[in-house]
Amino acid sequence: MAVEVQPTPGASPAPDSPLFQSPENYLTHPSTSIGSWLFTLDHKRIGIMYLVSILLSFLIGGLLALAVRLELMWPGQTIMSAETYNHVFTLHGAIMTFLFIIPSVPASIGNFVLPIMLGAKDLAFPRMNLGSYYLWVLGAVFFVGSMLMNGLDTGWTFYTPYSTTTSSSVISALLGVFVLGFSSIFTGLNFIVTIHTMRPAGMTWFRMPLLLWALYATAIIQILATPVIGITGLLLIAERLLQIGIFDPALGGDPVMFQHFFWFYSHPAVYIMILPAMGIISELVSIHSHKPIFGYRFIAFSSVALALLGFLVWGHHMFTSGQSPVSAIVFSALTFSVSIPSAIKVFNWLATLWRGSISFTTPMCYALSFIFLFTVGGLTGLFLGTLATDVHLHDTYFVVAHFHYVMMGGTAVAFVGGIFHWWPKMTGRMYNEWLGRLSALIVLIGFNLTFFPQFLLGTHGMPRRYFDYEPEYAFLHFLSSVGAFTLGFGLLLAAIALILSLFNGKRAPANPWGAVSLEWQCASPPPYYNFKRAPVASFPYDFTRVEYDPPSQSYIVRAEEKGAATADH
Amino acid sequence: MLEMLTTSLFSFLSTILGTLPALFGQLPPGSSFWFPPAASNVAEGIDWVFYFILYLCLFFFVLITGLMLAFMWLYRRREGVPALGGPSHNNALEIAWSVIPSFLLVYLFYVGFVGYLDLRTVPEEAYEIQVNAKKWAWAFTYPGDISTNELHLPVNQDVRLVMNSTDVIHSLYVPAFRTKMDVVPGRYTKMWMNATKKGEYKLFCTEYCGEKHSAMLAKVVVEDWGEFEKWLAKEGDLVGNYGYEKAGEMLYQRKGCNQCHSIDGSAMKGPTFKGAFGKEREIEGQSEKVVMDENYIRESILNPQAKIHKGYPAVMPTFQGQIKDEEINAIIAYLKTLK
Ligand SMILES: [Cu+2]
Numbered sequence A: 001m002a003v004e005v006q007p008t009p010g011a012s013p014a015p016d017s018p019l020f021q022s023p024e025n026y027l028t029h030p031s032t033s034i035g036s037w038l039f040t041l042d043h044k045r046i047g048i049m050y051l052v053s054i055l056l057s058f059l060i061g062g063l064l065a066l067a068v069r070l071e072l073m074w075p076g077q078t079i080m081s082a083e084t085y086n087h088v089f090t091l092h093g094a095i096m097t098f099l100f101i102i103p104s105v106p107a108s109i110g111n112f113v114l115p116i117m118l119g120a121k122d123l124a125f126p127r128m129n130l131g132s133y134y135l136w137v138l139g140a141v142f143f144v145g146s147m148l149m150n151g152l153d154t155g156w157t158f159y160t161p162y163s164t165t166t167s168s169s170v171i172s173a174l175l176g177v178f179v180l181g182f183s184s185i186f187t188g189l190n191f192i193v194t195i196h197t198m199r200p201a202g203m204t205w206f207r208m209p210l211l212l213w214a215l216y217a218t219a220i221i222q223i224l225a226t227p228v229i230g231i232t233g234l235l236l237i238a239e240r241l242l243q244i245g246i247f248d249p250a251l252g253g254d255p256v257m258f259q260h261f262f263w264f265y266s267h268p269a270v271y272i273m274i275l276p277a278m279g280i281i282s283e284l285v286s287i288h289s290h291k292p293i294f295g296y297r298f299i300a301f302s303s304v305a306l307a308l309l310g311f312l313v314w315g316h317h318m319f320t321s322g323q324s325p326v327s328a329i330v331f332s333a334l335t336f337s338v339s340i341p342s343a344i345k346v347f348n349w350l351a352t353l354w355r356g357s358i359s360f361t362t363p364m365c366y367a368l369s370f371i372f373l374f375t376v377g378g379l380t381g382l383f384l385g386t387l388a389t390d391v392h393l394h395d396t397y398f399v400v401a402h403f404h405y406v407m408m409g410g411t412a413v414a415f416v417g418g419i420f421h422w423w424p425k426m427t428g429r430m431y432n433e434w435l436g437r438l439s440a441l442i443v444l445i446g447f448n449l450t451f452f453p454q455f456l457l458g459t460h461g462m463p464r465r466y467f468d469y470e471p472e473y474a475f476l477h478f479l480s481s482v483g484a485f486t487l488g489f490g491l492l493l494a495a496i497a498l499i500l501s502l503f504n505g506k507r508a509p510a511n512p513w514g515a516v517s518l519e520w521q522c523a524s525p526p527p528y529y530n531f532k533r534a535p536v537a538s539f540p541y542d543f544t545r546v547e548y549d550p551p552s553q554s555y556i557v558r559a560e561e562k563g564a565a566t567a568d569h
Numbered sequence B: 001m002l003e004m005l006t007t008s009l010f011s012f013l014s015t016i017l018g019t020l021p022a023l024f025g026q027l028p029p030g031s032s033f034w035f036p037p038a039a040s041n042v043a044e045g046i047d048w049v050f051y052f053i054l055y056l057c058l059f060f061f062v063l064i065t066g067l068m069l070a071f072m073w074l075y076r077r078r079e080g081v082p083a084l085g086g087p088s089h090n091n092a093l094e095i096a097w098s099v100i101p102s103f104l105l106v107y108l109f110y111v112g113f114v115g116y117l118d119l120r121t122v123p124e125e126a127y128e129i130q131v132n133a134k135k136w137a138w139a140f141t142y143p144g145d146i147s148t149n150e151l152h153l154p155v156n157q158d159v160r161l162v163m164n165s166t167d168v169i170h171s172l173y174v175p176a177f178r179t180k181m182d183v184v185p186g187r188y189t190k191m192w193m194n195a196t197k198k199g200e201y202k203l204f205c206t207e208y209c210g211e212k213h214s215a216m217l218a219k220v221v222v223e224d225w226g227e228f229e230k231w232l233a234k235e236g237d238l239v240g241n242y243g244y245e246k247a248g249e250m251l252y253q254r255k256g257c258n259q260c261h262s263i264d265g266s267a268m269k270g271p272t273f274k275g276a277f278g279k280e281r282e283i284e285g286q287s288e289k290v291v292m293d294e295n296y297i298r299e300s301i302l303n304p305q306a307k308i309h310k311g312y313p314a315v316m317p318t319f320q321g322q323i324k325d326e327e328i329n330a331i332i333a334y335l336k337t338l339k
């Protein structure tokens, strides 16, 4: 039952063993030419291309964020005009949401590890996977195009009738959203089919790594919700081009209907963003505590519950929109129901830490930051789900702080943690742990300094999307800007740690963390075919089977003893 | 900029040095750590709900991060020592921590719901003010068709705002009253308030509406009935109270003309008014020049698209129905003074 590259217990692998370095490493096989990358069907290469592109968007979105914070550092005009500011904050939001955070985890990390975790050679539809990447590129081109044409000043939410009347490049941005939607749908579809049909021997649904449950739940939302934003975008384009009255009251349309359509996608999209991050955290917390995840089934089901409940709560973005009080009340009640599955996960992660053996590796430091930040983000959501307090806080900085705690402190931090976790697998290199940990610490401090003051700004009534503000808010804005630059510096350090590792990092062993899931049982970096023969999977969190092997500096996973470890989890 | 940097740094340091009040020294009097002054009859109830959630959150926050930190310390990795380990699941425990918070959430929903009904149930007998929002000015119209840019409210009086927008969505928000409502084109939205403390407050637009979104502020003044009526009477007859030229200047600001027309010769969205009266201008799609006289001004205000000043976009909104003849006369008189 031994896995292809798995040595017999006791015998340490020879230095040239495939566990160390595969001669058919995917980075160099079949060839290193540009063409072999651009037209590759290898999910790992596509994952890497996605990763690079997505991180580039993150960089651009981040620089725009710094521009916003610099402008707001002092009252009055600091570095740009009000009009430019409106373009900058819109592009920050649009790029971060559509180009960075929605595709982030699934398209890059998911693409890379999902098939290997399944012991498969690739996704079910490799060509569709490559197609999804090029659709992403096309979508990005539309975005850059609208930036270069007349910019975009609608806010990433495209509310009508502002978006039907502004002279900025709404149409090309919406086409971008439309195309990106297909990219997202393709990825989701691919994941669902792959998980359904390509699980290896021994991998029942409840033996799947929790990241796969999370990606699966995400894929459901991607497929069901994304078409709605696509169609909404097309309707808006039709309205602008053909003057058909849909959303613009001047043409007989209904602007509030747009908000319903928009949030019908964009609320579930919040779960497209956070679920995969939660999946990563479930992996990291368990692996780096060297202890099985606590409450596997509850975590798995809570992912699915979030995916489904996420469809029922979009109206909580519209408590002050003029929608009827009855619908506001119904949406508030439903909104509280989504907080339970998130709370379940947090408690389960804590219980996993309990009596574990916690290594403070860089990925773990990011994972612990995630738990802290996500807890704050989740709890502050209660103020917004509660009707009486939301009316005061809606569209203020409180909301800005809340969703940054969830999206940036949650998803982006988990994403960075995930990159550090799978980096040795992707590149075959180890990075400097101290630099990595330091980056995690600075990110944590910078993040809180940036966004905590924004809660106070919000409760004191500072509206969002303001180019300028009243003098009483100056101090908190100043703090927030100092935090933003600290945060940027922390992320820069993380980037430096990773980039340096490519040049002088130690060679990564196959299994540096002591994980059990299958992707750690092939070489680092994996051979282009992943596994010669399909491996047999077991419960991915049974760390009793892992042993450190000093000569290879790697952990080795012993083959499962017959009958053992099939215990019900 | 250096000066700004040093002053900001200074206030930063002074706070670090433990003078927390310095942080909020700039806030309006009566502000607490979390809130601006509470000046409406619903504000205190809403603050109560807020603090209730706050303490609930603090409890869970301390619990979660406390446990996390404790575990990080207690169960840190020691060389060669495997995890102590424990059960991999415990249904009773997991059901407990799913169900117990649910009860809290039901209660939270309930208090939020009750507070919301107070906010949204507009009293029948309320004093009614019409609100119009447009890029980027507020207009408050009182009974007797008196229109102003300031929201004056009699203290301890239920007031209903019937709101509507000329262009895009705006949102009316008074932090001290803890209430807001979107102002939507093509429909009326309603909100109400009962201000309980005399004083001046700020009104913000909280729905993004373009370039001057952050400048779309208005002053809220809460005063006794007597003062309120006196003020209203004066506003009702600007020309009678201030004379044509002064009234024209006030209208230039109140009607929002100053958002697009300067009086110092500088270029804004629209042409400057400085020295404009009596001068010729080129009109889009028309070869003859036109002189700015009384009729031209009147037409520009009531039907701005009729003649477009060459080189400017046709973005001026019509003021038809929002401005009285006397007021147009006052504006004309004012423009004549801008040499
Ligand atoms: Cu939502």
Ligand SMILES: [Cu+2]
Binding pocket: B170, B171, B205, B206, B207, B208, B209, B210, B212, B213, B214, B216
């Ligand atoms: Cu506005």
